[in-house]
Amino acid sequence: MSHESHQSHQSHEPDLLYTDTEDALRDAVRSLLTDRAGHQDVLDRIETGDPYPAGLWPALAAGIGAAGLLVPEKLGGQGASHREAAVVLEELGRAVTPAPYLTAAVIATETLLALTATDGPATAHTATEGPAAALLAELASGERTAVLTVPLTTAPRTGFTATGPVRAVADAVAADFFLVPRPTGLYAVPAAEATVTPTTPLDLTRPLATVDASGAAGTLLAGPEAARAAVRRGLLAGAGLLASEQLGLAEWCLEETVRHTKERFQFNRPVGSFQALKHRMAHLWLDLVGARAAARAAADALAAGAADAELTVAVAQAYCSGVAVRAAEECVQLHGGIGMTWEHPAHLALKRAKADQLALGSTGHHQDVLADLMDLPAPA
Incomplete structure (x- = not known):
């Protein structure tokens, strides 16, 4: 499947179903995560202050090839x-x-x-030379x-320009280099030339840090407009595919809750058989159906370069x-007392x-974008 084939901006019919290739990729990733980054492994590692499982990234990025999924074959x-x-x-x-x-x-x-695309969106192909292309090959x-x-909270429409230290940069401690948007353009700065100060986030599985690259010259990748x-x-x-992460998280929460309520007995009956709990889980399942459709539609629109991708x-x-x-x-509440403990992974999912x-734009921001794109006036 070529990258270029997904860059047409012509109208298309959304395809929300998973292909055999996508299912095979899912199986490979799930198997890897089960072996090297299960919930207990994550719980153990966040106690150390370094949540990244040893050896996981090389296996995922290079072994499975996940790091290069969006990169054309001509760039490796x-x-x-x-x-x-x-997926x-x-x-x-x-x-x-x-x-x-x-x-x-x-x-x-x-x-x-975006810096390697040439000849306009309708006939775009990828430039194989230049600093951006070289960095892509390494990624x-x-x-x-x-x-x-x-x-991390920056939304697509708001943009951002760094004029000093930048707070709440996700995964900065794992970066080899930074892409720094400045008033004069976009620069690539080696991580060794920047100051990275970790901060304590709510979600301990996605580290945040303050990054100060103002003292580094860096390599100019693009001018202000292109940047x-x-x-x-x-x-x-990122915002579109974040929905898929939220979908996967919500699916695990429901599956884990159903499993627990089948095995937890009260009054000599599984608590999952109580009508009130069944209704809550049924409502959540309906939410998941909608979330899956929305997340798959976003991924498909981005893949096709659809004109309504932003919408x-x-x-x-x-x-x-909100579903996640x-x-x-x-998940926390229906697990009862155990769901409130540090030992159970439910708190990882909630955080x-x-x-x-809040990542990549709040719900309210995206609702405002939706209203603007659909020309829906705000209530008086």
């Missing part, structure tokens, strides 16, 4: 699309995996891809990771973030869901 990538990347994020969301996939393999990669191989130095467009493209892809992403984020939080809250609710 897999030449796949956002649909396949969405990876679903699995990472299910396991609440500490890995810089969203930040490096999606946001930073898409930002660089695709999994040898290096890059992070766009913007706060703004590239950053917006990277953040839009579809806004719908996905406006809906999926509700699913995580229900990730709450952090994701």
Whole structure:
């Protein structure tokens, strides 16, 4: 599946079903995460202050080839699309995996891809020379990771320009270099030339840090106008595929809750047989059906380069973030006392869901974008 085949901006019929290739990719990623980054492994590692499981990123990025899914084959990538990347994020969301996939393999990669596209969107092909192309090849191989130095809460439409230290940069501690948007353009700065100060986040599985790259010259990748467009493209892809992470997280929460309520007995009956609890889980299942449709539509629109991609992403984020939080809250509550403990992974899911609710634009922001795109006036 070539990357170029997904860049047409012509209208298309959304395809929300998973292909055999996507199912095979899911199986490979889930097997890897089960072996190397299960919930107990994550719980053990966050106690150490370094949540990233040892050896996981090379196995995921290079072994499976997940880091290069969005990168064309001519640059050493897999030449796949956002649909396949969405499947990876679903699995990472299910396991609440500490890995810089969203930040490096999606946001930073898409930002660089915008700088290699030539001849306009309708007939775009990829330039194989220049600093952006060289960095893409390194990202695709999994040898290096890059992070766009913007706060995690930055929405696609708002953009960002760094004029000093940047707070709340996700996965900065795992980056080999930073993509720094400055008033004069977009620069690549080696991590060794920047000051990275870790901070304590709500979600301990996605580390945040303050990054100060103001003292480093860096390599100019693009001028101001191209940089703004590239950053917006990277953040839009990130917001769209974040919905898939939220979907995977919500699915695990429901499955784990159903499993627990089948096994937990009260009054000589499984608590899952109580009508009130069955209704709550049924409502959550209906929420998940909608979330799956919204997340898959966003991934498909991004993959196809659809004209309504921004609209579809806004719908996905406006809906999926709330579903993930509700699913995580229900998971904690319906587990009873054990769900409130540090030893159970339910709190990992709840913290990730709450952090994701603000990441790449809040629900309210995406609702405003949706209203603007649909020309819906605000109530008087």
